[in-house]
Amino acid sequence: MTYDLLDESGQILREAGRLGQIDPNVMEFLAAPARVVSFRIPLKMDDGSFRVFDAHRVRYNDALGPSRDGTRISADLELDEVKSLALIMAIKHAAGRIPAGGGKGGIVADPRELSDRELQSLCRAYIRNLRPRGPAYDVPGADIGTGLQSMSWMLDEYESVTGYHQPTAVNDKPPILGGSLGGYEATGSGVFDVFQEASTLDGYDIENARVAIQGFGQVGSVAAGLFYEAGCDVVAVSDSRGGVYANDGLDIPGLLAHKQATGKVADFAGSQPLTSAETLECDCDVLVPASVQGVITADNADRIRARMVVEAANAPVTVAADEMLLEKGVTVVPDVLANAGSVHLCQMERSQGLSDYYWDIDTVNRMRQDRLTRSYREALNTAAEYQVKSIRLGAWINALKRIEEAMHMRGWC
Numbered sequence: 001m002t003y004d005l006l007d008e009s010g011q012i013l014r015e016a017g018r019l020g021q022i023d024p025n026v027m028e029f030l031a032a033p034a035r036v037v038s039f040r041i042p043l044k045m046d047d048g049s050f051r052v053f054d055a056h057r058v059r060y061n062d063a064l065g066p067s068r069d070g071t072r073i074s075a076d077l078e079l080d081e082v083k084s085l086a087l088i089m090a091i092k093h094a095a096g097r098i099p100a101g102g103g104k105g106g107i108v109a110d111p112r113e114l115s116d117r118e119l120q121s122l123c124r125a126y127i128r129n130l131r132p133r134g135p136a137y138d139v140p141g142a143d144i145g146t147g148l149q150s151m152s153w154m155l156d157e158y159e160s161v162t163g164y165h166q167p168t169a170v171n172d173k174p175p176i177l178g179g180s181l182g183g184y185e186a187t188g189s190g191v192f193d194v195f196q197e198a199s200t201l202d203g204y205d206i207e208n209a210r211v212a213i214q215g216f217g218q219v220g221s222v223a224a225g226l227f228y229e230a231g232c233d234v235v236a237v238s239d240s241r242g243g244v245y246a247n248d249g250l251d252i253p254g255l256l257a258h259k260q261a262t263g264k265v266a267d268f269a270g271s272q273p274l275t276s277a278e279t280l281e282c283d284c285d286v287l288v289p290a291s292v293q294g295v296i297t298a299d300n301a302d303r304i305r306a307r308m309v310v311e312a313a314n315a316p317v318t319v320a321a322d323e324m325l326l327e328k329g330v331t332v333v334p335d336v337l338a339n340a341g342s343v344h345l346c347q348m349e350r351s352q353g354l355s356d357y358y359w360d361i362d363t364v365n366r367m368r369q370d371r372l373t374r375s376y377r378e379a380l381n382t383a384a385e386y387q388v389k390s391i392r393l394g395a396w397i398n399a400l401k402r403i404e405e406a407m408h409m410r411g412w413c
Contacts, residue, residue: 003294003318006084011319013087016396019386025413026404033083035059041107041125046115055126057105059138060086063406064094067103067138069171069346071126071154073119073145075110082106088314089343092336094399096375098347103138105130111145123150124157132158134169141171141346148174148184168353171346175358180349182364183342188222189365190341190372191288191312192230197373198308198333201380212236212284212306214243214276215291216265219312219339221256223288228252232286238279240291242266245274245282280304289316296321304330311335326389334392336399337376344371 010031017027041053056079059067069089072082082104090102107126111119123146132138142151155170155177162169167178175181182189199206209232213220216239227234233249241264244250250271258268266273280287280296281303289295290312296304301321309325310333311317317325317332325332348367352358359367375395383394407413 003297004080005293005315006080008294008315008319009084009087012392012396013400016393016400019388019393020397020400022400022404023408023413026400026407029407029413030061030087030400030403033058033060033086034062036079036083037130038079039129041122041129043118043121043125045118053122054108055106055129056082057130057138057140058082058086058103060090060102060104061403062101063403063410063412064101065099066136067101068093068350069100069102069139069141069343070104070106070143071140071146071150072104072106072143073109073111073122073150074106075108077106077108085314088336090403091396091399092340092343094402095336095379095395096340096344096371097402098343100343100347103140104143105140106143106145109145119150120153123153127154127157128161132161132169134162135166135350139169139171139346139350141342146172148172148179151179152177168350171349172342173349178349178353180345180352180358180364181361182368183345183349184218185222186341186345186368187312187339188219188341189226190344190368191219191223191290191310191338192226193341193369193372194333194338194376195227195286195288195308195310196230197376198310198331201377202308202331204308207231208233209286210235210249210284211286211288212279212282213288213290213312214238214279214295215289215313216259217290220288220290221259223290223312224252225256227286235284236274236279236282237265238274238276239265240276243274243276243279244268244271245278246271286310288312292316294318296325298324301325302328304328306330308333311338314339322390322392332390332392333376334379334390334395336392336395337372337379340372340375341368344368 086104093100173179287306293315296317298320301324379395
């Protein structure tokens, strides 16, 4: 069966709305994005050929503030995926008490097949075609296929179009252009922050906990380093080219160096090979899916051996699998809390840019930890109040109630 992220997120939305007794008029409005923009970008390639790239931007809801974040450049990007991710972003912001709406966008392209000039031209054209209206309206950020350099090009194009400097117009840029310290590490560090809080509240000693991480990119690799430093045994790691396993724990600093040198985790000295699927199902206490959505389904949920699943990727656990894991007594730390480090960082980036006063890394880290752990506790308390096992539903109910209040106060319904 094809995984339908939009349908999955819609199911969670409707169930949280039912449990939270959210105003039906609010739910009707949230049943679809508020604004969707699609356009095509013509581009002359380095070899003289001509290509056209499809692109999208979705602003799901802006009752709490301007929509923000997320620009993917991916060959298999689809509009429904962007819509779903924009909804999830709206929930992340609201669950984290961030005064922003949910935005997501992207370009259908494989950045690995583009030269630096072609990629830069595409990023600049994307901003021009958005006809941007500034940080009080919609703020693009980074996602899969984009990063510090991509966002730098986008900011420069925005400032070239408007004629004045405005660092808050684009998120996830480098500090030299008005970005925040700690941006690269924010999501991976946040995954560990929320895991640590969840473990403390569960009364679980994390020292020597066996951890498996599926996905060893920016998020998974940063999280792995923090698990390792905390005394956990990271026994399994996989990326798109294979995986490695060591029963007594992998040398994560050594694995990071190996990945840097070879571009993969496979063939790391002192390890055994395993597949991505085997990573999910290996003998571990904590499972961290950090790659893509829909990797834990009804087909493999009964083979998950972890006592805790920490969703470092967006929607890695399907609705059906989530129910199965909860019935087994597995703690599922949901994506809208576990991987929200970057959205809190973006809010801090915005605050620093507006004030033109930039914080040291200790301040950034402390604020990120405080915000993430508060959001987790609030979701846990709401789940208990509504007598549901799902912390995910607790987070979504909290988010919907805040969006509902904002819509009522604005007189939208």
